[in-house]
Structure formats: C-alpha cells, structure tokens
Amino acid sequence: MNYGRILLTNNKIEFSQRKIMVLKLRPFVKSDIEILYQSYLEYIQYLKSIGINKSPPSFKAHQEFILKFLDNYKNHPYKKIYILEDDGNFIGNICIKKSNEFGYKILNKFQGQGFGDKMFELFFKKHPKNELWASILPNNIVSQRFLEKHGFELTEYEYHPKNYSK
Numbered sequence: 138m139n140y141g142r143i144l145l146t147n148n149k150i151e152f153s154q155r156k157i158m159v160l161k162l163r164p165f166v167k168s169d170i171e172i173l174y175q176s177y178l179e180y181i182q183y184l185k186s187i188g189i190n191k192s193p194p195s196f197k198a199h200q201e202f203i204l205k206f207l208d209n210y211k212n213h214p215y216k217k218i219y220i221l222e223d224d225g226n227f228i229g230n231i232c233i234k235k236s237n238e239f240g241y242k243i244l245n246k247f248q249g250q251g252f253g254d255k256m257f258e259l260f261f262k263k264h265p266k267n268e269l270w271a272s273i274l275p276n277n278i279v280s281q282r283f284l285e286k287h288g289f290e291l292t293e294y295e296y297h298p299k300n301y302s303k
C-alpha cells in the first residue's frame with residue numbers, strides 16, 4: 138500500500154512516495170521453502186564472517202526437513218515456523234521448537250531497520266516470553282545484544298568436544 142506526501146526540505150517542496158508498513162507474522166507455507174533456504178544460507182555466511190564454520194545443508198535436505206514439518210508434525214522437532222512479511226514481501230523468519238527454544242533471522246538487506254524488534258513484538262504476542270529460551274553462539278554479539286534488549290539474560294554456558302557437530 139502506498140501514499141503520496143509533500144515534504145518541505147531546504148526550502149524546496151518535494152513529492153515523495155512513502156510506503157506504509159503492513160507487517161504481518163504469518164505461519165509458514167510450502168511456497169516459502171526456497172526463501173527460507175536463502176535465509177538459512179545467509180545465516181551460515183554470517184557465522185563464517187564471525188569465525189564459525191558450519192556446513193550448509195543441501196537444498197534437498199532442507200526441503201525434506203521442512204516438508205516433514207508439514208507432513209509429519211508429530212515427529213518433527215519444530216512447533217511453529219513463522220514468516221515476517223511486509224505487504225507480501227519476505228523480511229525474515231522466526232521458529233520455535235517443541236522444547237520452546239526459538240531461532241530467528243532477518244534477511245541481510247532488511248537488517249538494522251527495526252524489523253527484528255517488530256518481529257519479536259509480534260512473536261511474543263503468540264508465545265509468552267517467560268516460556269522461551271535461545272541458544273546463541275559465542276561470537277554472535279549482535280544477537281546477544283538483541284536478546285538482552287528484549288529482556289533475556291545469559292543463564293549458562295554449554296561445553297562440547299572440539300569437533301562436535303550438532
């Protein structure tokens with residue numbers, strides 16, 4: 138949805154088209170599989186940039202995992218997968234496991250614009266904050282700050298053997 142508006146800047150009158158945000162947190166559907174994969178690949182790249190090497194799943198493995206969520210929910214670790222969209226455009230995703238651990242991602246191009254905050258606000262309306270927990274890798278300072286901003290605190294460290302792969 139768009140609306141026009143007159144801006145008065147530096148004594149010049151300009152006409153600007155400014156978009157009204159129509160943010161929605163909706164359940165994931167089958168046609169989101171590809172964009173969710175892109176989002177996950179971006180996350181793997183981000184981890185690499187902070188010194189954590191994790192190999193990405195193949196698209197096929199990702200697809201099977203997600204389809205299992207839709208087709209065999211009883212035996213899947215996830216409780217819900219949500220998509221944050223603005224006027225139909227994918228902005229990010231947030232999911233919660235049956236254990237109440239949650240994970241999230243805003244697409245790189247939309248980061249730093251307040252979408253993460255908005256996504257959390259919408260998510261906490263569906264899942265009360267006091268039942269949730271998140272697991273964040275040591276170098277992921279951005280996410281640690283983000284969680285702290287939203288009222289979470291560090292409660293424990295987890296130790297694994299050096300070559301441990303989840």
Ligand SMILES: CC(C)(COP(=O)(O)OP(=O)(O)OC[C@H]1O[C@@H](n2cnc3c(N)ncnc32)[C@H](O)[C@@H]1OP(=O)(O)O)[C@@H](O)C(=O)NCCC(=O)NCCS
Pocket residue numbers: 180183239240241242243244247248249250251252253254255272273277278279280282283286
């Ligand atoms: C964490 C993440 C969701 C934040 O989304 P975002 O839309 O960029 O965040 P916002 O613009 O809404 O900013 C919210 C807060 O996040 C923190 N934050 C965001 N960018 C930051 C940065 N570059 N450095 C430090 N803190 C940052 C700040 O606390 C910020 O609040 P402030 O602006 O009032 O200081 C996003 O960086 C992301 O997708 N990261 C990769 C995925 C990830 O690490 N997931 C966690 C593991 S499951």
